[in-house]
Amino acid sequence: MRIQSPSICTIRISVLLLTVAILAGCLEQPDTSASDMPDLGVSAAAKVYATEYDTLVAEDGRQIVFPTIHKSLLKDGTNRLFAVVHFQDGSKFEKEKIKLGLNGIRGRHSLTFDLASDAEWELNESAWVLYVDLTGLKFRGGQSVLSRIAKVQAKGGQVQLWISAPKKVARLELRFSEETRDRGAETLPRVIFDRIQYGSSAFFHRVGSLYFHADRPVRGFECSLNHSRFRSCQSPATYWLRPGYHVFRARAISLSGRRGPVMVHHFKKHWHSDDVRITSTNPEESPTTSNSMEIHFQTRSNPPWFLWEWILRLAYNARCRGHHGKLKACVWLKDQIYGGHWGTHAECQLDGNGFFACQSPVRYSNLNEGAHTVVVRSLRDEASADEYSWIVDAKKPEISWTETPEPQTSETIAKFGFVSNEEVDFFCSLDGASPGRCNSPVTLRNLDEGEHRFAVYGVDIAGNRSDTQEYLWRVDNGAPVLTLTQVSPSEAVTSSRRIRLDFEANEPATFRCIIDSTFPPTDLEAFTCNSPYVVDELSEGEHTVRLMAVDLQGNQSEVVEYHWTIDATAPAISLSLLSPSFVPTAETQAQFQFSSSEALSFSCTLDGASLGGCSSPFTVSELGEGSHSFVVRAMDVAGNEGTNSFNWDVDLSAPVITLGTVIPAEEITESHTLEVQFSVSESAEVLCELDGGGQVECASPYVVNELADGEHELIISATDAAGNYDEITYYWTVTSPVVVTLDSVTPEESPTISSDAVFEFSSNNAESYECLLDDGAFEECDSPMAYSGLENGDHNFQVRGISALGEPGEVVSYSWSIDNTPLExxxxxxxxxxxxxxxxxxxxxxxxxxxxxxxxxxxxxxxxxxxxxxxxxxxxxxxxxxxxxxxxxxxxxxxxxxxxxxxxxxxxxx
The missing domain is CATH 2.60.40.10 (Immunoglobulins)
Structure with a gap:
């Protein structure tokens, strides 16, 4: 009988159907979603979280009511409390058209404030904001509004603040003054990425929805795909995605309007038969200050290359035997089979330059500033390229002033405006305090008299910090300020009988000086002096100089006092040994404590060798065996010197512990009993400690029973008569048979129409797990274990745990059936x-x-x-x-x- 060979059309149709089936399975994207997160947008923040942040955001309307004035806002009555009103269009208009009041003060009636005298406008971020000082408001009878609020709250009542205006109100805040309640100190919101979901159909499979949420209530979000400009967005952000590598960035806007840090998520949109995937980069952030980049990638043929080669061989054997082998199609098939690239070879391209053969990781250095793009593709399939884009930014941002106070002013309020040439986070500091986050403009209130220094710098998204811009100015509306600039000698205790004081005032003034006495109430001219003020031939003991400045208007400064002591007596030294606690000792170091009632400095010597200056407590180390002597010298400011010494011996011979036979000898065992044999080189006190349970006297062999499952530690120590110490430690693990618990099954019902199943399981002592679905052999798995595309019929899932010794435990199983026949x-x-x-x-x-x-x-x-x-x-x-x-x-x-x-x-x- 002759067997008819299949026609080339049949072969082509079979190959095409097989290829389409493989590619169809590869194009299906898995759903990597986590559980859905709530969308905390502006609406939710206004309705749910307003009182927590002392801010209420109005969604619509010309009148809003702040839910409740917190008791914590009133504090102890020493802080200033403001109502801050932001309008949607940021315009400034007549105060008489705005009403601000309190509910709950007089029962059902409300109190309306006179904004014409109790409020002021401020320009904030190019928009007008109304500040109303609630601290100083009083009723007609003279009682403070804040004290009345406190009384209402003490009786269990609540007080609400309300605002109505001819235009829509953006938000209403309760805020302390800048000195006590800094808006810039708020914690910025962070964006947390949840999942990516693609369209279900073949056409819409390139539509990707990216889900994310914020870790706190926010006003909104801004998103960027592949380093495009940030635009307003919400979760999910949906894009039409081409195959390849993408970078998604998102940041949240806080309730006060400040932008939080940027969240960066890299992902790959699969499409081509060969999959080249960039898995990680170093550094990960973009923009970055680093001028080097390391790209890690993986290459994978999809379908696998050996399956594709098998398909080509099947077509070649069916069509190209004999004289047909010279056809053009056969030549192509033969070249693909025997001359193609079947592996994971790749080539790389940087910034549009030529491709070159590469392997993971590929590294670039000495990169210029600006945007860069790396493309990685398979040598066999150029359409399988993946790419990564980033920005190198090492330039510092530039900060400039837009508004500053006068250099000399009597105003106790100062306003600063500043801008940057790029988007930055601003940090401000007043008079050397620790910098805090801030926004322009910054208004400072209740400034003290004298010189002030306001500093601001910016940090861009890449972490580059600008130069600090500083502004100095002086507030002067009162008495002069006298400053003691230098005292010679400057020591509080000295042997010199002469004193010199240098001083100055913050404005033109004359000076008054007196020693060891106080200024009389009148006739100060008799004590006129100049800087420097010098006094000679002083007696031994305590002395005081008092200084005063008088300005041209006769205003007297605060009296500045300087106290010091003249002493010519040599110091006495107290010396004692802190450690070791006894001598002779086996310790190779010793710590001494010493003191003197009037010593200025100490110096130490060990065994006749100088150790230089020292302080108490003082430690000497690396001591050899034998006798030692420690001497300490004290010197006061007059050069008087005193000494004291301590002598002791060091013994360094220590016992040696040798570990013998251990039963059982395995480090991981199912035995709950242990026997340890050991020896000690000399007579010593031997102690054993099991699992930190305390030391007990012991001898060889040491036996312990009824050990619990888990890791164990045995410490054997020996101490000789001189305190020399030695110890050894032995570790082992006791494990019992493994028990696995099936925690949950999804779906729970049986039968079910779902062709997917997810199993979650756990164990208290399993090192790993093995799973089996229906027939076959157990394979290694992890919880949760998911299956998809299951056929109709009965199914059985089995799982077992593997112990630390590699032994399998008992099998836990679950059976169910699937029936997804259409309803008819x-x-x-x-x-x-x-x-x-x-x-x-x-x-x-x-x-x-x-x-x-x-x-x-x-x-x-x-x-x-x-x-x-x-x-x-x-x-x-x-x-x-x-x-x-x-x-x-x-x-x-x-x-x-x-x-x-x-x-x-x-x-x-x-």
Missing amino acids: ATQVSVSQITQNTALITWTTNVPADSRVNFGIGTLNREKYDAEMTTSHVVLIDGLQSNSLYSFQVSCEDFWSRYIQSELQTFRTLR
């Missing part, structure tokens, strides 16, 4: 027709509810039965005689699948 309705009929009733019957292949819609001309009536059944009988009544009725039946099963029959008619009897 058949044998729809009408019977038992009378003048005003009719019986409608039909059957379904699975249990479902029953619904009949009927009527004359239109289906305007309905009969419904919620019982789940496969045999459906519905009696419709209330019909008109001798009338033509239309009806239609419909069903919905347990899994919410819905069907509807075709329209039918019947006529009732006369």
